[in-house]
Amino acid sequence: xxxxxxxxxxxxxxxxxxxxxxxxxxxxxxxxxxxxxxxxxxxxxxxxxxxxxxxxxxxxxxxxxxxxxxxxxxxxxxxxxxxxxxxxxxxxxxxxxxxxxxxxxxxxxxxxxxxxxxxxxxxxxxxxxxxxxxxxxxxxxxxxxxxxxxxxxxxxxxxxxxxxxxxxxxxxxxxxxxxxxxxxxxxxxxxxxxxxxxxxxxxxxxxxxxxxxxxxxxxxxxxxxxxxxxxxxxxxxxxxxxxxxxxxxxxxxxxxxxxxxxxxxxxxxxxxxxxxxxxxxxxxxxxx
Ligand code: R5P
Numbered sequence: 001x002x003x004x005x006x007x008x009x010x011x012x013x014x015x016x017x018x019x020x021x022x023x024x025x026x027x028x029x030x031x032x033x034x035x036x037x038x039x040x041x042x043x044x045x046x047x048x049x050x051x052x053x054x055x056x057x058x059x060x061x062x063x064x065x066x067x068x069x070x071x072x073x074x075x076x077x078x079x080x081x082x083x084x085x086x087x088x089x090x091x092x093x094x095x096x097x098x099x100x101x102x103x104x105x106x107x108x109x110x111x112x113x114x115x116x117x118x119x120x121x122x123x124x125x126x127x128x129x130x131x132x133x134x135x136x137x138x139x140x141x142x143x144x145x146x147x148x149x150x151x152x153x154x155x156x157x158x159x160x161x162x163x164x165x166x167x168x169x170x171x172x173x174x175x176x177x178x179x180x181x182x183x184x185x186x187x188x189x190x191x192x193x194x195x196x197x198x199x200x201x202x203x204x205x206x207x208x209x210x211x212x213x214x215x216x217x218x219x220x221x222x223x224x225x226x227x228x229x230x231x232x233x234x235x236x237x238x239x240x241x242x243x244x245x246x247x248x249x250x251x252x253x254x255x256x257x258x259x260x261x262x263x264x265x266x267x268x269x270x271x272x273x274x275x276x277x278x279x280x281x282x283x284x285x286x287x288x
Contacts, residue, residue, distance in 0.1 A: 001287065002045055006054025006069050008062040009086065012268050013053035015280035016084075020287065029065065038060065039068040045121075046077035051287055056089040057247055057270045063089065063108070070115035083117045084283055086269035087245045091126035092217070097192050105130045121286055123269050123279055124171065124216045124244035142288055143267045144171050146277045147214070148178025148244035150265055156181075156210040157237060164188060164199065164213055164227035172214040173243060179212070185229050199226035207235035218243045218264070221252030228259040238262045246274045 001022050005013020007029045019022035025043035050073045054066045066085065073081050083176065093104035111129065112120065119137040124144070131138040146227050151159075159181040163172035165188035176183035187200040211231045218224055218241070228239045246266030253274070256264060266274040 001049045001051055002043075004041055004045070004050055004052045004069065004073065006052060006062070007065050008055045008057070009053045009084075009271075011271065012055070012086065012278070012283075014281055015278060016051070016053060016284045016287070019280055019284035027069065037064050037068060039065060039072060041069070041072055041076060045073060047079045049080040049082070050078040051082040051084050053080045053084040053283070055062070055085075055086045055193050055269055057087050057245070059089040067115060068110055070112065070117050074116045079278075081115075081117045082287065083112060083115075083120045084122075084287070085112075085120065086267075086283070088122045088125050088281055091130060094127040094130045106133060120273050121283060123267070123282070126167070126216050139281075139286055141282050142171070142174060143244045143269070143277065143279055143282060144174035144176055144214070144242075145277070146282065147244075147265055148175040148277070150277050151175070151179060151212060151240060151242060154210075154238075154240065154263075156212070156240075158209040159212055160184060160204065160206050160209050160236075161212045161214055162186060162204065162206075162227060162231065164215055164223045164267045168215045171216060171244075175212060179210075186230065188223060195220075197222050197226060199223075199230060201230060204231070205235060206231055208237055210238045210240070211236040212242060213238045213261075215241075215243045216245060217265070218246045218248060218252060218256070221255045223255050224261070225259045228256065228261050232260050240265065242266075244250070245269050246272065248272060248274065 003017040028040040090104040161176040161183045163169045184204045231269045242265045264274040267277045268275040
């Protein structure tokens with residue numbers, strides 16, 4: 001196997017290559033003044049199994065790079081192509097919430113599929129059921145065990161794992177299993193037009209205990225801020241946050257810290273200052 005790390009996942013791609021002790025072929029890339037993208041796979045991949053590693057955040061430019069990489073790998077004669085897309089964008093628009101809306105993830109799936117890839121690996125996709133729209137094997141890996149294991153370092157006091165909405169309940173359960181802790185769930189409503197969220201007050205036996213809020217994505221931080229405030233108001237001692245994809249748009253990190261969160265634990269599906277866990281071993285293991 002050969003790893004081809006896309007512009008959005010250079011370091012992660014090299015880490016995976018190192019773990020697999022396999023060749024890594026660099027990609028030349030640049031953006032033209034008009035915004036167009038240039039991609040060049042700098043090596044021979046003919047008749048080889050190629051794993052293209054490319055996350056899709058910031059979203060649109062990195063999606064175009066992903067399509068170009070996958071299509072070029074096919075053009076250059078790769079015998080098998082694995083698309084490794086740690087954060088698959090647009091998965092939250094998985095239905096027509098309002099009449100006339102694009103079901104964006106369906107379009108993205110079709111575009112990936114049309115490049116002729118053989119399989120797709122992703123991590124904690126927002127809505128797993130959308131993967132059934134692919135007509136080839138898809139593997140949704142979970143970083144939750146790693147997040148749980150990382151949290152063990154903090155010697156949490158009677159930990160209570162909480163999902164900030166119903167969608168993240170299964171993720172919270174995975175972390176709770178590692179921590180051998182209680183698990184609870186908040187209820188969230190989002191205004192479809194303004195995007196404003198409201199979190200319903202849920203009574204949890206959290207007083208004087210450490211809490212962990214678990215979600216797949218942190219975008220503006222609003223979901224986490226609401227949950228953290230609720231837990232603090234009920235007497236939680238320390239509040240930690242674990243998320244697979246900490247996008248941290250604008251001042252999300254500051255807002256979350258202002259809500260008295262001790263620490264945000266993210267992964268390098270999106271690489272930034274809170275990426276405390278690398279998903280390289282998870283992906284390397286899945287590729288073997
Ligand atoms: C949606 O339900 C996701 O699981 C996240 O909860 C959401 O994307 C977080 O968005 P924000 O940080 O903007 O509240």
